[in-house]
Amino acid sequence: MGLFHRHRQLTPYLLLAPGVLWLTVFFVVPLGVLAYQSLESGNFDVGYSFTWAWGNYWDALQNYRGQFIRSLEYAGIATLLALLLSYPVAYWIAFRGGRWKNLLLLFIVAPFFVTYLIRTLAWETILADHGFVVHTLQHLHVLGAGGRLLATSTAVVTGITYNFLPFMALPLYVSLEQIDERLLEAAQDLYASKWKAFVKVTLPLSLPGIVAGTLLTFIPAAGDFINAQLLGSPQNHMIGNVIQSKFLELTDYPAAAAMSFILMAGILAAVFLYARAVGTEQLTGTPV
């Protein structure tokens, strides 16, 4: 005993220490190394040296603007699709799931017991040129006779949506599940239609879940490269693909590091605008 009593003011710091240490070693330090690297010049054969090479950033922006925009675009569409798909599901489980709630939630998480790569490869089979999905769509004239899904932007966005769906569905479920159903009864007592009660009561109360889900989906999706590589064509490649090739194939570490920072800045800016639009208190779920 003794120590905690005598140094009560130390307790919060001791509780914080493991997390802070973890973030310092595995996030802050690598980020620092990456920042340093992004300002180096030279090449792998002769070695790199630190020269405040801000040009790396400029070059990256100039040469790969298309891929940056495409990444944000694909991630944005996938996030929206994931929201539209998950909301009804999460709503249904939260309000109508009854004793099956846990099992139904397990179904959402179940695909995640399989690794990311395998799940994405499975979509190669689902969307195959001679598969059921493509044949059905051709039959319905959604796709032309020679049309296909693989190696198109549709396949990439579909893959991203699928792979990040649970990150949207679970926070949504949590926020919907906490809604007191008596509030909805009260709304109806006050002559609100079902739709109006949803718009005025349920939707605002589930906003923290929407915000959390959107961020958890959008941020990793913007940096993803597996879906574009496996399900896309060279025209669909995202900035993640370029960073991967700069890092591994070209051993151009400064350019890769600079691009990573630009991507990070882009995502931060998007998140900032989003937070401003919906209100920051929704991020933390503090009541308005």
Next chain:
Amino acid sequence: MTDALNRRELLRRAAAGGALLTVPGVLAACGGSSSKSAATSASGDKTLAKTLRFSNWTLYIDTNNKKKTHPSLAQFQKKYGTHVQYTEDINDNASYFGKIQGPLSRGQSIDRDIVVLTDNDRYLSLMIKKGWAEKLDKSAIPNMKNLVDVQLHPGFDPNRDYSLPWQSGMTGIAYNDKLTDPVLSIDDLLSNPKLKGKITVLNSMGDALTCVMLANGDDPTKVTDASFNKAFDRIKKAVDSKQIRQFTGNDYAPSLAKGDLAAAMSWSGDIAQIGNTHIHWNVPAAGGALWTDNMLIPKGGNIYTASVYMNYVYDPKVAALIEGGNPKTGDTGVYYICPVKGAREALLASDPAIAKNVLIFPTKKMLDSVKIFDSNALNNQKYLTAWQNLVSG
């Protein structure tokens, strides 16, 4: 010196591990045996190590699929008493090099005695140029005399001081006869409208450019800016017109079998391994590429033990086992092109079907029409950047 690490050594390595920010870095500090084997091999010790650490590509050695064993490695242990710790952790040259370059550049051992890298990618010559490869102990490799003539003097290692071929392969065109007429030339592959969106090209610059340059009538063994640009523009045109669906590593093979692809630029051994009767492989009309995966001793590896192992695999009987397996015991081989003289003769007796397969033992005509890509061009940063930009968006 003892095996135990002193505190300073531990801190030094932990710090290096911290700089890399990987757990393996710290784990390596606990291993501790690497510096010892490096020390013994450097002094030219001619005793065999207890363990030979060998990193290779996946599915690249004789295997008994029932027992999950590698007969040629078991035989080696029986003969020399050295256990081979065989790791299939190389998937492509770039990623593997990315993994090992950190420790090597800091002068640390990577805990491997043999690694296998490809000559038509830049990393093999880079390893030698950077001094990250140990010289072979040729006195321990008398069987080196069995190396096929075409491999004696490669540009990246003219006297074979550092490297020995593990397997070779050819790059050409594969097609699925259920979906297309025979695709026998690069012209057909890149511009036949019936194949639009149904073909892939390899993402390795050496493979792709060799085939296309030959189709252009240029010489891929001596690349010039003009011939590079001509081949590059031709592939770019096929990308822009959406003729080319994707650039791939060897993941094109399942798509070709499933029918998503009608034809693909392809490696001979992949097709020999699939064994699908609808998929045919051929050297393109104007010629294809020849590449070779080479064994290399990374800095700090045990030179003598690695050299003894290389000598062992250059015994034609062992080479035949690795190449063709053994049908009687259910062992499968690698089915690529064997660089060891006499292996075909050894196989003719035990497994004539393999010995007569032209994808594994190509005819002279086939070998005459495949070329090795210019190794200078592989390290040309301008070409590499242009190529990567094309391949990755």
